[in-house]
Structure formats: C-alpha cells, structure tokens
Amino acid sequence: MTPTHHHPAAVVDGAPVWPHEIDARLARMRAADGGDRLPDPSSAEGRQLRRWTTQVVVLERLFEAAAAGLPPGVAGPAIRQVVPDGVAAVELGSMTTAALTRSEAGRRVYAHVASAYPGGHAKRRAFLDWLAPRLHRVELGPGYEHPADPRQPDAEHRH
Known part of the structure; x- marks a missing residue:
C-alpha cells in the first residue's frame, strides 16, 4: 500500500x-557520503529502505522512552562494547x-x-528478550510495514 503523509508512519506508545x-x-542518508548508492x-528496494528506516526510528523512540526511566548514572557504552563484531551485529539484527x-539512550x-549477564551473547539475548514485548506497542502505517512482513508487496522472503 502507498504511504500517505496524512497518517503516521508509525505510532509508538501512542505517540x-x-x-x-x-x-x-532518508534525505540525510542520501546527502551523506555514499548516499548516491x-x-x-x-x-521496491527504495520502499524497503523506507520501511527499514522506519524500524530504526521506532527503535530509537522505544529506547528514548525506556532511558527516561533509568536510574541516574547509567552510562551508555561505546557502540564497540555493545556490537564488537559481525557476530554481535547478526545476533542483534541490522535494524537494532x-x-x-x-542512540546513546539505546x-x-x-x-x-x-x-x-556475564558474556556478550547472554547480554545481547537479554536485551533482545527485553525488546521483544515492547515491539508490540508499535503500530506501523501502510507503506511503513516491517520489511520482512509478507503482507507488504515488496517483501522478498515468502513461503
């Protein structure tokens, strides 16, 4: 379905x-180095990029809301401490x-x-377990569905 600018791309916890x-x-991404690629x-690929970008923004919103409730003094580690290698990136997924x-809040x-949790994999698993139920508080608008949602017309992964 074609997105409309009169309706939200997504609603996160009612916002x-x-x-x-x-x-x-997307305009900032296109203006950055390599954006011409x-x-x-x-x-279809461009529409999937829009959907992927929507997911990233939604995650950032969820992180910001959760960070607001953290006790003072919880610092955000460097990204290399959270995602030290390709295995960690695959475990977390590209959007996360x-x-x-x-997101420093994330x-x-x-x-x-x-x-x-002691180890990297256990830490990532705990984080993903924390994140999963929060994703149910997100509503996606037409044209902004999850890229892998088989109901959207550009989905590449079909059974």
Whole structure:
C-alpha cells in the first residue's frame, strides 16, 4: 500500500512518528557520503529502505522512552562494547544495530538490561528478550510495514 503523509508512519506508545520524519532521515542518508548508492525511492528496494528506516526510528523512540526511566548514572557504552563484531551485529539484527549505533539512550538501556549477564551473547539475548514485548506497542502505517512482513508487496522472503 502507498504511504500517505496524512497518517503516521508509525505510532509508538501512542505517540506518532510522522512520514516527514522518515523522509528527513532518508534525505540525510542520501546527502551523506555514499548516499548516491542508495536505491531509487520509487523502486521496491527504495520502499524497503523506507520501511527499514522506519524500524530504526521506532527503535530509537522505544529506547528514548525506556532511558527516561533509568536510574541516574547509567552510562551508555561505546557502540564497540555493545556490537564488537559481525557476530554481535547478526545476533542483534541490522535494524537494532543501526538504532543502537545512533542512540546513546539505546546503549544506556542496553547497559542497564544486560548488566546482570556475564558474556556478550547472554547480554545481547537479554536485551533482545527485553525488546521483544515492547515491539508490540508499535503500530506501523501502510507503506511503513516491517520489511520482512509478507503482507507488504515488496517483501522478498515468502513461503
């Protein structure tokens, strides 16, 4: 379905994420070094990039809300401490990794959630377990569905 600028791209805990916010993020990505290699916005790949970017913004919003409730003094570690290698990036997934890279609030939440766990994999698993139920508080608008949602027309993974 084609997105409309009259309806939110997503709603996170009742707060809208407007299409112009997603458009602005994509414009910054296109203006950055290498942005000319991004897919044409009207192509299937370009629409999937819009959906992927929406997911990153939604995650950042969830992280910001959670970080607001953290006790004082919980610092956000450097991204290399959260995602030290490709294995960690695969475990977390590309959207979560991107959101954590951009979001100091997300890294603060990660540190808080994962603090009781000894190893990297256990920390990442605990964080993903924390994140999963929070994703149910997100509503995605038409044209902003999850990139892997088989109901959207550009989904590449079908059974």
